[in-house]
Every structure is written in structure tokens, then in C-alpha cells.
Amino acid sequence: MSCATGNHDHHDVYAAQCPCRxxxxxxxxxxxxxxxxxxxxxxxxxxxxxxxxxGVSPKVLTQTLRRLEDSGFVDRTIYPAVPLHVEYSLTELGRGVAIPLAQLRTWVEEHLDEIQPA
Incomplete structure (x- = not known):
């Protein structure tokens, strides 16, 4: 199991030290x-x-948006206005990952009644 960076063929999400995790x-x-x-x-x-x-707290949403921004999925744009105007948007990478995440959200909504309660 290898997890070298730079060539996706060598990434292994199952490897303990792989950044994919x-x-x-x-x-x-x-x-x-x-x-x-x-x-x-x-x-x-x-x-x-x-x-x-x-249901998301301001603190958790801020942390989430920062992590997504730091990873390149979200852009944060600040507009000089009073009061300060900040907008969040998806990057190209974010738009790409939005597709499988949308499929997962749809699957959950469609199959929720079949899933055994925990």
C-alpha cells in the first residue's frame, strides 16, 4: 500500500497515513x-x-467554511462595504465534488424509510 503524493495512481485511501483520509x-x-x-x-x-x-451553530459553520476554503472547495470573497459583505461560493473543485455529494443526499432522502433506526 503506497500513498505517495503527486500521482493519484499511488494514493490509497485505505492506507493509514494517506492524506486522502x-x-x-x-x-x-x-x-x-x-x-x-x-x-x-x-x-x-x-x-x-x-x-x-x-441546526448548525455559527461556530461550526465558520469552522466548516474555513476547512472547505483551506482545502480549495470554497472561495470566500470580501466586498468592501459598510457593513462588510462576505460571500461564499464553490470553486471548480467544489462544483466537481458537489455532484457525488448531491447523489448521496438524494439517496439518503429516497431510502431513509428503509434504513433501520439505530
Whole structure:
């Protein structure tokens, strides 16, 4: 099992030290998946995202958006205005991962009644 960086043929998500696991951890997080989905229709301000992602605290949403931005999935644009105007949008990488995440969200909604309660 190898997990060299630079050539995707050598990445192995099952290898303990592979950085793929960090990306998988980020994308498998419910708030990340939901934030990416909320941004599919275009840029949004923090407050709009928080209203759409019912139940997320401001702290958790801030942390989630920062992680997504640091990983290259989300852009944060600051507009010089009073008060400050900040918008979040998907990058090309974010739009690419939005497709399988949308499929997963749809699958969950369609099959929720079949899943045994924990």
C-alpha cells in the first residue's frame, strides 16, 4: 500500500497515513456536504447559509467554511462595504465534488424509510 503524493495512481485511501483520509473526513462531514449543496445554486452570504443549514451553530459553520476554503472547495470573497459583505461560493473543485455529494443526499432522502433506526 503506497500513498505517495503527486500521482493519484499511488494514493490509497485505505492506507493509514494517506492524506486522502483527511479529504474523505472533510467531505463525509454532514455540515461540509450540506454547505457544498447549499452553495450549488450560487454564492451566498454567511447568514443565508446558516438559515438554510438548520441546526448548525455559527461556530461550526465558520469552522466548516474555513476547512472547505483551506482545502480549495470554497472561495470566500470580501466586498468592501459598510457593513462588510462576505460571500461564499464553490470553486471548480467544489462544483466537481458537489455532484457525488448531491447523489448521496438524494439517496439518503429516497431510502431513509428503509434504513433501520439505530
Amino acid at each position: 483527511d479529504v474523505l473526513d472533510l467531505l463525509a462531514n454532514k455540515w461540509s456536504a450540506l454547505a457544498i449543496g447549499a452553495l450549488e445554486d450560487g454564492p451566498q452570504r454567511f447568514g443565508a447559509l446558516q438559515r438554510q443549514l438548520q
